[in-house]
Amino acid sequence: MELAIQNPWWKNKSEIKTDEKVSEALQKKIKVVYKLKNKQNRIVLGPRQVGKTSMLKLLIYDLIVNNHVNPLDICYFSCEPLVTKNDIIEVVKEFGKLSSQNSFKYIFLDEVTQIPGWELAIKFILETKLSERKMIIATGSNALLLKKGVERLPGRNISIELFLPLSFREFLMNFGSKQLKQKLKELKISNISDLPKINKSALSLSMFSDEIESKFNFYLKAGGYLKAIYELLEKGKLSEETYETYISWILAVSYTHLRAHETSLHLVCRLLLE
Numbered sequence: 159m160e161l162a163i164q165n166p167w168w169k170n171k172s173e174i175k176t177d178e179k180v181s182e183a184l185q186k187k188i189k190v191v192y193k194l195k196n197k198q199n200r201i202v203l204g205p206r207q208v209g210k211t212s213m214l215k216l217l218i219y220d221l222i223v224n225n226h227v228n229p230l231d232i233c234y235f236s237c238e239p240l241v242t243k244n245d246i247i248e249v250v251k252e253f254g255k256l257s258s259q260n261s262f263k264y265i266f267l268d269e270v271t272q273i274p275g276w277e278l279a280i281k282f283i284l285e286t287k288l289s290e291r292k293m294i295i296a297t298g299s300n301a302l303l304l305k306k307g308v309e310r311l312p313g314r315n316i317s318i319e320l321f322l323p324l325s326f327r328e329f330l331m332n333f334g335s336k337q338l339k340q341k342l343k344e345l346k347i348s349n350i351s352d353l354p355k356i357n358k359s360a361l362s363l364s365m366f367s368d369e370i371e372s373k374f375n376f377y378l379k380a381g382g383y384l385k386a387i388y389e390l391l392e393k394g395k396l397s398e399e400t401y402e403t404y405i406s407w408i409l410a411v412s413y414t415h416l417r418a419h420e421t422s423l424h425l426v427c428r429l430l431l432e
Contacts, residue, residue: 160235160239161233161235161249161252161253161256164234164235164236165229165232165233165234167218167222167229167232168229168230171222171229174215174218174219174222174223174229175219175223177215177219179211179212179215179216180212180215180216180219182212183212183215183216186388188332188333188391190332190384191216191220192213192216192217192220193217193220193224194217194220194221194225194264197262197293198293198316198317199284199289199293199294199295199315199316199317200294200295200296200316200317200318200319201270201271201280201295201296201297201298201316201317201318201319202295202296202297202298202319202320202321203271203297203298203299203318203319203320203321204297204299204320204321204322205299205403205404205406206299206403208321208323208383208384208385208403208404209321209383209384209385210268210297210299210321211236211268211297212384213321214234214266214268214295214297215234217266217295218232218234218264218266221264227264228258228261230256230257230258231257231258231261231262231263231264232263232264232266233249233253233257233263233264233265233266234266234268235249235265235266235267235268236268236269237249237267237268237269237270237272237273237276238268238269238272240273241273242273242274242275243273243274243275243276243278243279244279245273246267246270246273246276246279246280246283247279247282247283247288249267250265250283250288250292250294251288253265254288260291261291262291262292262293263291263292263293264292264293264295265292265293265294265295266294266295266296267294267295267296267297268296268297269297269298269299270296270297270298271296271297271298271299272298272299276296276298280294280296280316284315284316289315294316297321322382323381323382323383324382324383324384324387325382326374326377326382327342328382329373329377329382329387330342330370330373331343333373333387334369334373335366335369337366338366338369338370341362341363341366345359345362345363376390379396380396381404383400383404385400385403386400386404
């Protein structure tokens with residue numbers, strides 16, 4: 159059964175530790191981990207090969223290892239083998255039959271947006287008993303999603319998030335020195351217009367100016383994406399594949415927004431002329 163193949167931790171919870179994505183992340187000298195902050199349904203968008211699958215697997219790792227969630231209540235499914243929107247619905251139905259009925263369940267659907275009509279499947283799941291006592295996190299990399307599918311999901315108890323690169327502060331909190339990390343934890347600025355407090359914070363960081371400048375130059379090269387960061391750390395340069403991945407997705411998103419803008423202009427012109 160495809161579900162069991164993609165969820166080996168059902169038989170043995172230790173299998174999550176040997177998952178390729180998880181073991182690769184845990185073997186890094188500097189580890190970036192993910193934790194589930196809430197049980198909100200959401201769709202996470204981002205280009206391929208930037209770490210979305212690793213993020214999902216690390217969330218599962220955290221649920222099983224650190225939060226002691228029953229592995230049978232967690233389902234991961236890569237949607238690449240699926241063909242239609244009904245296949246997505248069947249995955250959720252099948253998991254519901256296999257898992258215990260009373261416990262809360264976590265469903266992770268990877269690259270769901272490549273399936274035609276995926277948004278109708280998600281809408282159906284959210285509007286029926288299939289979503290009861292379940293949290294769904296779906297990922298996608300199709301740039302057209304930014305204009306299309308999402309428009310059919312407003313008010314459906316699901317949020318749309320971008321899988322963004324690390325901010326410079328997040329980068330420092332993961333890859334900076336222990337002393338710098340501690341200092342950044344102590345600094346809390348809730349109002350960016352509070353110039354006196356910002357100046358005071360800047361002065362307190364002046365002792366780390368050399369490290370911050372060095373890390374910033376590195377950050378400019380990597381762009382905040384973990385794949386690029388680790389390539390630079392381990393190999394000293396970025397691969398052509400990594401450049402092409404980011405450039406292709408950015409161009410696709412830009413083209414989608416341009417077409418959407420053109421369509422809006424055409425509509426306005428027609429309304430004015432008619």
